Amino acid sequence: MRIAVTGSIATDHLMVFPGRFVDQLIPDQLAHVSLSFLVDGLEVRRGGVAANIAFGLGSLGLTPQLVGAVGSDFAEYEVWLKEHGVDTGAVLVSAEHQTARFMCITDQDANQIAAFYAGAMQEAGQIDLRRLTGPGSPAPDLVLVGANDPAAMVRHTRECRELGLPFAADPSQQLARLTAEQTRELVDGARWLFTNEYEAALLLERTGWDRAAVLARVGSWVTTLGGAGVRIDRAGHEPLTVPAVPGVAVADPTGVGDAFRAGFLAGTGRGLDTVSAARLGCVLAAEALGAVGPQAYTVDPARLLAVAEQAYGTEAAALIAPGTGSAS
Template identity: 70%
Template sequence: MRIAVTGSIATDHLMAFPGRFVDQLLPDQLEHVSLSFLVDTLQVRRGGVAANIAYGLGGLRLDPLLAGAVGPDFAEYEVWLKEHGVDTGPVYVSAEHQTARFMCITDQDSNQIASFYAGAMAESGRIDLRTVHARTPLDLILVSPNDPAAMVRHTEQARELGIPFAADPSQQLARLSGAQVRSLVTGARWLFTNEYESALLRERAEWSHADVLDRVGTWVTTLGGQGVRIESKGKAPVTVAAVPDVHAEDPTGVGDAFRSGFLAAVSWGLPLETAAQLGCAISALVLATVGSQAYEIQPELLLATVSAVYGDQAAGLLEPRLGRLT
């Protein structure tokens, strides 16, 4: 399966606050918040949702295409992605703006406060997926957080081309209108959200839970430490537990890693439960590192984790595919 991953490509500035955000918030002063956090560390890492997902897919030898907009400062990052199996041919290079910046503070409870500077990402709408598809026939288009107009355009192009698409609006739900959310979700083969985003999506779209399931093939909701829930209309939900006892260094990119593992396993024709198990195992690798692309796919380690957490049968389903990566 050839997957095009559309969305953000960014440089992450990751900071760690040794306290708890909740302790700094005064309930009777929430209308006048003015806070500054003295952080202990600053890590500058490669990131962006689309780049993170493509990195994971590349490590699993899926040869993904990355379709996002960057600035002239992208050269070194591009080399890194190519070295890790990502086709950067569809990437658009802006002559005017730098690559996007993600600035995030994480507290001791793994809560995060972040801001995002779009930069070149605002030009993502200039990428034409019809041209990409003509060069390299696509089997799936993943529409992840990006410039809102670009997200809508790429979803519409997927429909026009008759290519199945996955909707992953996540962080951009705060910026999307109800009409845009409905457009991005309707007809998606896969819908990805976390638990908070699932509620926000329903609020924005003015849909019930059942309304969402009426409009998508499968809805995958990540639940943090509780794992992941998989739902399809007319079927009983499937819940897969997270990998337990992982020392959390930094949660940035954990959801992106899950998507990589899940979509890889789906492309291999494996059951959805197995796909979620692989996604959770790769998520654990990211959670234990600082930076969303600081991990390496190690087939033996992944199989050992899946076997220990989900059983030998689950590992047996994955072994023929992961075994080829060694």
């Protein structure tokens, strides 16, 4: 299965605050917040939702197409992605802006406060998905429309409809910036809709739809639930719930949802049933959770299957095996 992943490509600046954010907030002063957090560490890592998902897919042996905008400072990052199986031929290089920056502070409860500088991502709306379907380039079997410049997200969704390309909607952090009309357009007709639990509530508020109305417009709605795993909803069917891998030591939650998406899409692309694909997504998310940085984990099929067997049982691990690229 050939998957094109559109969205942000960024450098992550990850910091750790040894306290709890909630302890620093005074309830009757929330209208006048002025806080500075003294952090214990700084890690500069490769990131961006599209690059993170593409990294995961490539590490599982697929050859995803990365679609996004970067600056001239992307050269070293591009080599890294190519080494991990990512096709970067559709990446636009800006002559004016640097690659986007994600700056995030995580507290001891794994809560996060972040800021995102768009940089070259502002030019992502110039990318035409028809470049993916030209002579000698087989059309992707699925396009994931991830968090990006809002104009790019809308353009890519419209182009998927015009070109007849199945697409997955993953608006994530950009829900806060999208208008109601934009959000409805991004969701309507998606084969897969990805959100976390908070984003699911925000999506309902933003669209003005109830859950039934959303499910009537998408193939399946996949909601990640943190330590509780994932819920998959489909119109006319009972929800499927898959628990997370238990007992994972948390090193850094950044990019864990992206790792889940990579595992899930690799699984569905290789013919796994929905539950098995979700279990593979949870296993890959556990690997990401135990590493600092969203692309710091290493994919070892044997280890993934061992984790799956411990978490879900021998039979479940055997069903997951094809999704890892393992023959056993």
